[in-house]
Amino acid sequence: MSATLLLILRLLMVIALYMFLGWAVYTVWSDMKRQKELISARSVPILKLLADFDGDSREYEFSIPELVIGRDQACDLFLDASTVSAEHARLSYHHQKWWVEDLQSRNGTLLNLSPVSTPSILVSGDELQLGQFMLKVFIEDDSGGPSSSIPR
DSSP states (O other), rough: HHHHHHHHHHHHHHHHHHHHHHHHHHHHHHHHHEEEEEEEEHOOOOEEEEEEEEEEEEEEESSOOHHHHHHHTTTSSOOOTTSSTTTTTEEEEEEEEEEEEEOSSSSSSETTTTTTTTTEEETTTEEEEETTTEEEEEOTTTSBBBBOOOOO
């Protein structure tokens, strides 16, 4: 083969290699962009808690993926009662579900009158008891409406 033909073949191979690398980088970049859009589109369903303490009812609404309930004022939901521990329970959203976990509280956490010993899944309509506080749980579904209506 002539040197000119060999040079042209080498240049074509280099061009083909760079085109392949450019295509691979573009594919990875577009996949990462699509993943970012999917993750940002996923939102935490709104969690509403209806607190009942000695006949006094209050409604709390959260749209954060994790909240701590307790007597410490730094908690996301502050419950001022001696039967509630400083950090009593954690509610967290992961794996497309809301979970409740007792944080080694003194008086324990009850989910539908059963003690919470391991992280447990919450569904709309569940009742949590933390000390003297009874919390009714309502989770809004993906359409934006409550999956169970809150009694007024």
